[in-house]
Amino acid sequence: MRQIVLDTETTGLDWRNGDRVIEIGCVELVNRSLTGRHYHVYINPERGIDAEAVAVHGITEDFLADKPRFADVAADFEAFVRDAELVIHNxxxxVGFLNHELSRLGRPALDALCAGVIDTLKMAKEQNPGKKASLDALCGLYQVDNGHRTLHGALLDAEILAEVYLAMTRGQESLIMALDEPAPGSMEAEAALGERPVLAVLRASEDELAAHAAVLQDIAKATKGQCLWLPPEPAEAEAGAA
Structure with missing residues (x-):
């Protein structure tokens, strides 16, 4: 199972108003393990960047002036994410921004390129209704270290999101492992256990038995003889038999 955890930074909030992608960050998961492979690129948007956006990610027009255009990196991006399931927060x-960039070049949209999309924002709201679902909030909830995240960055956020996603879906991993394990008592399970160690049997001492009996008597007194761990009195037993 190949998954790509993805994040972008943009010139503004809405591609419909002409905003563009300026950074893409991706990290690869295979069978729920980080492989160390990643894709990261800064992109010249050929337009200005909103001041509010710069305040969030710190990426300026001057920094992007000598960076490639989306048309120059589209093929490499497609090659990295092709046939994978995407994991994205919000x-x-x-997806809206990337599909817009691809459509400008006449290239297929992500749903034709990838196996599907998991939205961790939607997942977080379903798992924790009423709680904040921002990436920072989820880091606190799942104890993922994000102390080095002072500004948003596509690759850094994708790396953090990968850890958050694995923490959010850890129960699914346990279920998969459980299904793969041999049934208790089966020949496969016995073989996996190998030579069993001898178990030590610790028996209660006389003092411990006496203390236990005293506790049971106290319970019987408090419940008017209704202590389940004591045998019924002889008269009660005979009445029950009659």
Whole structure:
């Protein structure tokens, strides 16, 4: 199972108003493990960047002036994400921007390129209704270290999101592992256990038995003889038999 955790940074909030992608960051998961492979690129948007956006990610027009255009990196981006399942926080935002960039070049949209999209924002709201679902909030909830995140950055956020996603879906991993494990008592399970160690049997001492009996008597007194761990009195037993 190949998954790509993806994030973007943009010139503004809405591609419909002409905003463009300026950074793409991706990290690869295979069978729920980070492989160390990643894709990261800064992109010249050929337009200005909103001041509010710069305040969020810190990427300026001067920094991007000598960077490639989306048309120059589209093929490499497609090659990295092709046939993978995408994991994105607030997926509609990033997918909308990337599909717009691809459509400008006459290239297929992400749904034709990838196996599907998991939106961790939607997942977080379903798992934790009423709680904040921002990436920072989820880092706190799942104890993922994000102390080095002072500004948004596509690759850094994708790396953090990968850890958050694995923490959010850890129960699914346990279920998969459980299904793969041999049934208790089966020949496969016995073989996996190998030579069993001898178990030590610790028996209660006389003092411990006496203390236990005293506790049971106290319970019987408090419940008027209704202590389940004591045998019924002889008269009660005979009445029950009659």
């Amino acid at each position: 997926a509609s935002f990033d």
